[in-house]
Amino acid sequence: MFIFLGSFVVIEVEPTDPLLRALFVLERHPLIDGHNDVPATFRELYNDSVFSVDFLNNSNFATDITRLRQGHVAAQFWSVWTPCETQGKDAVRQTLENIDVVYKLSQKYPATFSLSFTPDDITHNFQAHKISSLIGIEGAHQIDASLGALRMMFGLGARYMTLSHNCNNEVADSAANGCAEDVDCRIGACVNHTCTAEQTIGLTPFGVKVVEEMNRLGMMVDLSHVSQPAMRKALDISRAPVIFSHSNAFTLCPHRRNVPDDVLERLPHNGGVILVVFVRDFICAENASITSVLDMIDYITRGTCPSWANCSGSTFKGIGVDHVGYGSDFDGTVSYPANLTDVSHFVDLTAGLFERNYTTPEVIKIIGGNLLRVFTKAKELADSRKTVSPAETVIWPDRACRTTP
Secondary structure (H helix, E strand, O other), X not given: OEEEEOOOEEEEOOOOOHHHHHHHHHOOOOEEEEEEOHHHHHHHHHOOOOOOOOOOOOOOOOOOHHHHXXXXXXXXXXXXXXXXXXXXXXXXXXXXXXXXXXHHHHHHOOOOEXXXXXXXXXXXXXXXXXXXXXXXXXXXXXXXOOHHHHHHHHHHOEEEEEOOOOOOOOOEOEOOOOOOOOEEOOOOOOEEOOOOOOOOOOEOHHHHHHHHHHHHHOOEEEOOOEOHHHHHHHHHHOOOOOEEOOOOEOOOOOOOOOEOXXXXXXHHHHOOEEEEOOOHHHOOOOOOEHHHHHHHXXXXXXXXXXXXXXXXXXXXXOOOHHHEEEOOOEOOOOOOOEOOOOHHHHHHHHHHHHHOOOOHHHHHHHHHHHHHHHHHHHHHHHHOOOOOOOOOOOOOOOHHHOOOO
16 A cells, blocks of 8 residues: 655555555565475375476465465475484485475476575565575484585585484484384484483484584574473574474473473573474364464463463463464375465464554564574574584494395
């Protein structure tokens, strides 16, 4: 909306309707989603084929180009993920093939997607009306205990790595400790591993080296999926702000994948950000909807407890709007809240923030500004450490963990 004053002065006026306000902001500021599993879905459905698949309109995904545009997504971190069964076997190869899917999407649709490696790339692509394609590795089992593999994946564009997935690895313990799918190769053999939260060690000594090397590279440390001790240890040692690429608050939803209050309370000091996830299992609200996700954001920012949750005993007051964002996990499951089932609904979610009286500057932070700030801080730290030599810590794996001895 414009108001004309005289012959030369034009004042742009922000609408008051929440949906129109959301569109107004999204047209001017980048929305960045921190987690989407499209590459793994390409593997599952199409054996990594991209050029023979229509991604302009494709109902097999919760994501396609048409709906990304409808949702005003400006930048997408694509999760490159391999299942825990690949640990110690072909995880590196499958990770590279997942990265190749991201590259092929940009090659097939160059007018839509642009491979991006820096915060400035996101800004430039937004101005050029392109969607920035970024890469996150969803599990340190995918580097096969190799700092060299970590560095090569960074060179290919990986800008964050989750320290574990649903299995323990040589770097960190998983939040899924005690589950039958757990595998532990830290001790030199592929064995079934279960332990209680009290028995978990968090980060291994090698894991500390990995976090330090990620800081040196400018790769964001992602703490979704890790055990609570691993969260706390990573916050102790990371010199750069951390992220939770797709997690929620444990107090509202006591699922092992979520983040306890004491860890949330450390994010302001660290400078990090939690990207709220839209998966129903990690929300816990009966009949979950966009309202439930907004309730999660309210709890994290303001400490407000919704009627559907039990917050008894919690003294959490919220950590403000500087440490929350979007981490949808679209195409990572089929279980999403009503009216938040695909990427087109980011507009509705953003309108909901205005309905809850978040200001325009606050909304700009939540939709992407906070994650962009963390990404920038990670790069600035790396730029300041260019003279630091790469770490060369080596773990010689037991060949029992290899497909070919």
